[in-house]
Amino acid sequence: MMDFTDRVVLITGAAGGIGQAMARHFGERGAAIAALDKSEAVHDFAATLTGDGIRTAAAAADIGDEDEVATAIATLREALGPVAVLINNAGISNVATLEKTSPESWREDVNTNLNGAYNCAHAVMADLKAAGDGAIVNISSVNGLQAYGDPAYSAAKAGLINFTKALAMEYGRFGIRANAICPGTVRTPIWNHRVERQPEILEELERWYPLRRVVDPIDIAWAAAFLASPDAAAISGAILPVDCGLSAGNIVMTRALTLEDF
Numbered sequence: 033m034m035d036f037t038d039r040v041v042l043i044t045g046a047a048g049g050i051g052q053a054m055a056r057h058f059g060e061r062g063a064a065i066a067a068l069d070k071s072e073a074v075h076d077f078a079a080t081l082t083g084d085g086i087r088t089a090a091a092a093a094d095i096g097d098e099d100e101v102a103t104a105i106a107t108l109r110e111a112l113g114p115v116a117v118l119i120n121n122a123g124i125s126n127v128a129t130l131e132k133t134s135p136e137s138w139r140e141d142v143n144t145n146l147n148g149a150y151n152c153a154h155a156v157m158a159d160l161k162a163a164g165d166g167a168i169v170n171i172s173s174v175n176g177l178q179a180y181g182d183p184a185y186s187a188a189k190a191g192l193i194n195f196t197k198a199l200a201m202e203y204g205r206f207g208i209r210a211n212a213i214c215p216g217t218v219r220t221p222i223w224n225h226r227v228e229r230q231p232e233i234l235e236e237l238e239r240w241y242p243l244r245r246v247v248d249p250i251d252i253a254w255a256a257a258f259l260a261s262p263d264a265a266a267i268s269g270a271i272l273p274v275d276c277g278l279s280a281g282n283i284v285m286t287r288a289l290t291l292e293d294f
């Protein structure tokens with residue numbers, strides 16, 4: 033079993049669907065969890081983890097605000113010690129089309145999904161350098177690879193992929209590895225506003241996925257833990273789809289093209 037004993041793992045968006053699954057997964061493998069989220073719910077979640085025997089500290093901050101990030105990470109470092117692993121997971125998706133996008137909503141999407149990851153990496157880089165084997169896992173999206181709507185979000189997620197490669201290139205000499213995960217559709221609260229409009233949306237999406245299901249938060253946690261662990265010691269700058277096969281090809285078109293039951 034992967035062992036993160038004595039490693040402080042900072043997870044942003046820790047109060048959300050994927051964030052909670054990752055915090056629990058790393059924590060059950062010995063990590064101390066530095067949980068950061070803009071939602072105050074992060075404190076209740078941290079208390080639950082602590083109750084389950086996982087060393088946890090929490091801070092509420094907006095990752096898009098560099099001063100809030102610096103203050104929050106200083107507090108978390110004081111509670112748990114220097115950060116060895118950063119999981120840039122916090123994200124938002126605001127507006128479905130370019131036509132509905134405003135300069136303000138574009139800025140907010142890019143500020144959270146891209147600038148926020150930079151702010152957090154910047155704030156922990158000295159810790160990661162000192163660790164000598166630090167790791168960053170950026171949670172991008174299949175939207176960073178192809179256009180699936182939500183254009184500002186997608187542009188930011190594409191930027192996050194290039195940022196991951198820049199981190200890998202520049203900080204490899206300090207033993208720091210940086211990798212990105214591109215999830216497909218994951219069943220989490222980020223979908224709530226669309227589930228309200230179309231309750232069966234996630235079930236309807238399943239036909240686009242070769243594995244005939246959407247992704248579970250734990251699937252992302254497993255991949256993130258692997259990439260952050262010594263088992264991935266030679267992996268840096270990699271962009272890993274965790275998408276039930278979505279990016280392998282267009283299965284709906286392939287069914288139509290071949291008249292076969294894929």
Ligand SMILES: NC(=O)c1ccc[n+]([C@@H]2O[C@H](COP(=O)([O-])OP(=O)(O)OC[C@H]3O[C@@H](n4cnc5c(N)ncnc54)[C@H](O)[C@@H]3O)[C@@H](O)[C@H]2O)c1
Pocket residue numbers: 044045046047048049050051068069070071093094095096121122123124144148171172173174214215216217218219220221222223
């Ligand atoms: N769920 C999906 O289908 C899916 C697919 C691809 C990628 N992702 C990515 O996975 C990550 C986690 O998403 P999720 O599905 O768990 O969503 P979620 O809404 O359940 O969780 C996101 C968390 O991020 C926090 N957050 C948002 N903006 C923040 C900010 N400015 N500062 C600090 N915290 C902030 C929210 O409070 C929330 O707790 C996101 O980056 C998302 O883009 C999700």
